[in-house]
Amino acid sequence: MITLENIKNHGEYIIVESVQPLRTFSSAMYNAGYGNFTYFMNRTVDKNYYPDDANEEIREYIKNKGYPLDQTVAMMTAVDMEFAQTATYKDGDTTITILVTAGLGNAVDVTRSHEYAYRVAPGTINMFIFINGNCSDEALIQALCCAVEVKTKVLHDKGILDLQSNSLATGTSTDSVLIAATQQGEFHQYGGSITRLGSLIGKGLYETLHKAVDEYIAFIEGVK
Structure with missing residues (x-):
């Protein structure tokens, strides 16, 4: 099982390690798509992180931290890992363990983004959902769709705006989600x-x- 005890915060990154490979579907930056993976990384990078080749840079980072490249899925964010939120939920014989970080600096309304030029700004919502259960590939895809719907619902309920169109945001331009x-x-x-x-x-x-977004807003307001 994947429980909160599997989630280890190393300061600049969080790693979730499984005893055996998990069936995975994700839009992660590294090792996206379908696969069977054992390590799951959420990494904080500097707000000015703009390497020539981000994929190669994160490969080197994973390797230098001692994790196997073919067994690791990784995401990035400018959000400090101290703001990560974790929780476990149960229904019947199935439990899920959740890890999220939320940054909203580049919140965007996808239905209006065609109207303006891309605005570079730090901000990413990363969502990891670990299912202690047996899922068909169809269930993994549908679960990922549910996660995206939830993200948009949270942003609407919190009134998060796309600052260029002044409409409600549907996400950020660099969000990632993983179902395993x-x-x-x-x-x-x-x-x-x-x-x-x-x-x-x-x-x-x-x-x-919701908790992650509240923490982000409180931090930003405290900095102002």
Whole structure:
């Protein structure tokens, strides 16, 4: 099982390590897509991080930290790992463990982004959802869709704006999301919004991401 004890905060990055590879579907910066992976990294980078080749840079970073390149999924954010939020939720025989960080410096309304030039700014929402259950690939895709819907709902409820269009933001331009399943225990053929798995993600991620956004807003207001 993946529990809160599997989440280790090393200051500049958080690593989640599994005893055995997890079935994974993600939009992570490194090792995105489908696969079977054992290590899951969320890394803080400087707000002025603009390497010539970000993919090569993160490869070197992962390797230098001692993690195998073919077994590690990694995301980046300008958010300090001290603001990461974690939680575990249970429904029936399935539990999920959540890790999120939220930065909103480049919040964007995807329906209006075609109207203006891209504005470079730090800010990323990274979401890791670990399912202690057995999921079909269809369920993994649907679970990821649920996570994206939850993210947009949180931003709407918090009134987060795309500062260029002044409309409600749907996310940031650099968000990443990962769904990973142990492939043991209760089977989930589907993971949509009205399934037990999807609704569990809806409840758990909504509460956890809400806390992350609140912490980000409080920090930014404290800096001003």
